[in-house]
Amino acid sequence: MHSPGLWQALRAPRYLRGPWPWRSAAYLLSGVCVGLATLVSLLLLAVVGGALAVVVVGIPLLLMSALAGIPLAAMERRRLRLVDPVVLPDPHREPDGTGLAAWVRVRLKEPNTWRELGYALLCAFVLWPLEALALGTVLGLCGGLLSTPVVMATVGGGEEVRVMKIWLADSYPQAFAAALAGALLLPVLAYPLGVVAAGRAALARQLLSSRDATVDSRIQELGRSRMRLVDAFEAERRRIERDLHDGAQQRLVALSMTLGLARLENSGEPLGGLLAKAHDEASTALVEIRELIRGIHPQVLTDRGLKDAVEDVADRSTVPVDVRFELPGRLPEAVETAVYFAVCEALANVAKHSGAGRAEVCGRIAGGELVVEVRDDGAGGADFSGGSGLQGVADRISVLDGHLAVASPVGGPTEFRVRIPCPPARAATDTAAAPGTTTAPASRTATRTRI
Amino acid sequence: MLRIVLAEDSVLLRDGLTGLLERFGHKVVAGAGTADELIATVTEHRPDIVVTDVRMPPGFSDEGLRAALELRERRPELPVLVLSQYVQRAYAEELLDSSDGTGVGYLLKERIGHVEEFVDAVRRVAEGATVVDPEVVRQLLRHRRDPLSRLTPREQEVLALMAEGRSNAAVAAALHVGEGTVSKHFGSILTKLDLSLTDATNRRVLAVLAYLRG
Numbered sequence: 001m002h003s004p005g006l007w008q009a010l011r012a013p014r015y016l017r018g019p020w021p022w023r024s025a026a027y028l029l030s031g032v033c034v035g036l037a038t039l040v041s042l043l044l045l046a047v048v049g050g051a052l053a054v055v056v057v058g059i060p061l062l063l064m065s066a067l068a069g070i071p072l073a074a075m076e077r078r079r080l081r082l083v084d085p086v087v088l089p090d091p092h093r094e095p096d097g098t099g100l101a102a103w104v105r106v107r108l109k110e111p112n113t114w115r116e117l118g119y120a121l122l123c124a125f126v127l128w129p130l131e132a133l134a135l136g137t138v139l140g141l142c143g144g145l146l147s148t149p150v151v152m153a154t155v156g157g158g159e160e161v162r163v164m165k166i167w168l169a170d171s172y173p174q175a176f177a178a179a180l181a182g183a184l185l186l187p188v189l190a191y192p193l194g195v196v197a198a199g200r201a202a203l204a205r206q207l208l209s210s211r212d213a214t215v216d217s218r219i220q221e222l223g224r225s226r227m228r229l230v231d232a233f234e235a236e237r238r239r240i241e242r243d244l245h246d247g248a249q250q251r252l253v254a255l256s257m258t259l260g261l262a263r264l265e266n267s268g269e270p271l272g273g274l275l276a277k278a279h280d281e282a283s284t285a286l287v288e289i290r291e292l293i294r295g296i297h298p299q300v301l302t303d304r305g306l307k308d309a310v311e312d313v314a315d316r317s318t319v320p321v322d323v324r325f326e327l328p329g330r331l332p333e334a335v336e337t338a339v340y341f342a343v344c345e346a347l348a349n350v351a352k353h354s355g356a357g358r359a360e361v362c363g364r365i366a367g368g369e370l371v372v373e374v375r376d377d378g379a380g381g382a383d384f385s386g387g388s389g390l391q392g393v394a395d396r397i398s399v400l401d402g403h404l405a406v407a408s409p410v411g412g413p414t415e416f417r418v419r420i421p422c423p424p425a426r427a428a429t430d431t432a433a434a435p436g437t438t439t440a441p442a443s444r445t446a447t448r449t450r451i
Numbered sequence: 452m453l454r455i456v457l458a459e460d461s462v463l464l465r466d467g468l469t470g471l472l473e474r475f476g477h478k479v480v481a482g483a484g485t486a487d488e489l490i491a492t493v494t495e496h497r498p499d500i501v502v503t504d505v506r507m508p509p510g511f512s513d514e515g516l517r518a519a520l521e522l523r524e525r526r527p528e529l530p531v532l533v534l535s536q537y538v539q540r541a542y543a544e545e546l547l548d549s550s551d552g553t554g555v556g557y558l559l560k561e562r563i564g565h566v567e568e569f570v571d572a573v574r575r576v577a578e579g580a581t582v583v584d585p586e587v588v589r590q591l592l593r594h595r596r597d598p599l600s601r602l603t604p605r606e607q608e609v610l611a612l613m614a615e616g617r618s619n620a621a622v623a624a625a626l627h628v629g630e631g632t633v634s635k636h637f638g639s640i641l642t643k644l645d646l647s648l649t650d651a652t653n654r655r656v657l658a659v660l661a662y663l664r665g
Contacts, residue, residue: 249560250464253564254464256564257563257564263566283564286560286561290536299506300542
C-alpha cells in the first residue's frame with residue numbers, strides 16, 4: 001500500500017528533469033542521519049538507564065527508551081512527505097487527561113507505541129546501513145569516475161590514475177572518457193536510487209500507518225453518519241425551540257394579558273381573587289417556559305455567537321465567572337453549539353460540586369483548533385467517570401474530531417479543556433446569520449481532517 | 452394619547468396588544484409583521500413611540516431589535532420599547548447604547564400581563580425615560596461586578612503597596628517574597644483588570660488608579 005508520488009514519477013519520462021531524484025537522495029541521506037541518531041540515542045538510553053537502574057534514576061530512562069519510537073515515528077511521518085505527498089495520519093490516541101502521566105499511561109497501552117519502537121530498532125540497526133550503502137555506491141561510483149581527470153592532474157601528477165582502484169588510466173583522453181562514463185552513469189543510477197527510496201518510503205508507510213484500510217474507511221463512514229445524526233438532532237432541537245417560542249409562549253403571553261385586563265375590570269371578590277390566582281399561575285408558566293426554551297437552544301448563540309452566549313451563561317452562574325474569549329469572529333455553527341453546551345455542563349459542575357469561589361472560561365484559536373478551558377479554584381477531586389452529562393459532551397465533541405480532557409486532582413484546581421479543529425472563521429460581518437441554516441457544509445468537511 | 456407603531460409577527464398578540472393599548476386611550480396607528488415593514492411604517496407615520504418584538508420574520512432572529520437600532524440611528528430621539536422573550540444582556544446593552552440611552556425600553560414579554568405596569572412603561576419611554584425589565588437589571592448588575600473583587604487577597608496587597616508608590620523591589624521586600632513573584636502577581640492583576648498589553652509603564656498607573664477608585 002504505497003501512495004503515488006515517487007512511484008508514478010519513476011515511470012514518467014520526465015523523472016530525471018523533475019525534483020524526484022533529488023528528493024530521493026535527500027530522503028535517503030536524511031534517513032541515514034536519523035537512523036544514526038536513533039542508534040546513538042537508543043544505545044545511550046539503554047546503557048545509561050541500565051547502569052543507573054540500580055539507583056532507581058535509571059528506570060525513567062529505560063521507560064523513555066520504550067517510548068523512543070514515538071518521536072522517531074512522528075519525524076518519519078514528516079520526512080515521508082519528501083517522497084510521498086499523501087499525509088500519513090498519526091495513529092495515536094489523545095490522552096484522557098492533561099499532564100505527562102496521563103500521556104505516558106495511554107501511550108504504553110497502545111500497540112502503535114510498540115510497533116513504532118520496533119520500527120526504531122529496525123531503523124537503528126538495519127535500515128540506515130542499507131541506505132548508506134545505496135547512497136554510498138551511487139555517489140562513490142559516479143564521484144570516482146567524474147573526478148578522474150582532477151585526481152590525475154593532482155595526485156597522479158598528470159601521469160596515471162587508478163580509476164575506481166581497478167583500471168589504470170594513463171592518459172588524459174582515458175581519464176576524460178572515465179569522467180564521461182561517470183556523467184552518463186549518474187542519470188542511469190538515479191533510477192535505482194529512486195526505487196530504493198520509494199521502497200524505503202513504502203516500508204515506512206506500511207509500518208507506521210494504522211493497520212487496516214477497510215476498517216479505516218468503515219470508521220470514516222461511521223464518523224460521517226454520526227455527524228449526520230448530530231445534525232439531525234440539532235435541527236430537531238431548533239424546531240422544538242421555535243415551536244415553543246412561536247406557539248405556546250405567545251399564547252401564554254396573550255393569556256396572561258387577557259387575565260391582566262380581566263383583573264382590571266373585576267377587582268372585586270370572588271372573581272377577582274380567582275383571576276389573580278390564574279394570572280399568577282400564567283406568569284409562573286411563562287417564566288418556566290422561558291427557561292425551558294433557553295435550555296433547548298439559546299437564541300443568543302444563533303444571533304451573536306459563542307462569546308455572547310457563554311457570557312450569558314456566566315452571568316447566570318452562581319459562582320462568579322470571568323470570561324475571556326479571543327475569537328476572530330463567528331465559528332462554524334456545529335462547533336459553536338458543541339462548545340456552548342460543553343461550557344454549560346462544565347459551569348454547572350463547578351456550581352454543583354467544586355465549592356469554588358471563582359471560575360474562569362478562556363477561549364482562543366491556536367494552531368487551527370478552538371481551545372476552550374474552564375478552570376475553577378475549587379477543591380478538585382471530581383470523579384467524572386459516572387457523569388452522563390459529561391459523557392454526552394465528550395461524544396458531541398468527538399463527532400467534530402475534537403477532544404475533551406478533564407483534570408481534577410484532589411485539592412484542585414479542576415480544569416476542563418475542549419479542543420476542536422476549527423476551519424478559518426467566517427467573516428465578522430456574517431454575525432447576523434439566519435437561524436435555520438443548520439450546519440454549513442464547510443464546517444462538515446473541514447473538520448474531518450483526522451481519522 | 453400616544454400614537455404607536457406596533458411590530459409583532461404573531462397576529463394573536465398584535466391584536467391583543469392593540470386592544471390593550473387602545474383601552475388605555477392610546478392609538479396604534481399601524482402594525483407591522485416584519486422588520487422591513489416596521490421601518491417603512493415608522494417612516495410613514497412618524498409615531499410617538501415604537502413597540503417591537505425582538506424576533507421577527509423573515510429570519511426569526513433578532514431582526515426586530517436591529518430594526519429598532521436602525522430607527523434610533525436615523526432618529527435618535529425616537530422612543531423605542533423592545534419586547535423580548537429572553538433576559539439577554541447583549542440585546543439590552545445594545546439598545547441602551549443606542550444614541551444616549553434615553554427613550555428606550557427593554558421589557559420581557561411576560562411583563563405585558565401586568566397590564567398597568569406595561570402601559571405605564573410605554574408612557575414613560577415615550578416621555579424619554581429609560582425602562583429596563585427588573586430581570587434584566589438583575590443580570591446587568593451581576594455582570595458589572597467590581598473588577599477588584601477578582602483579585603486574590605495577595606494580589607490586592609501587591610496592588611495596595613504599588614499604590615503607595617513602591618517599586619517592585621520594595622513591594623517584594625515588604626511582602627518577603629522574590630521580585631519575580633511580584634511581577635507575576637502584577638501580570639495577573641493586569642489581566643484581571645483587563646488592561647491591555649500595549650504600554651507597560653502606563654498600565655502600572657492605570658492599575659493603581661483602578662485600585663484607588665475601587
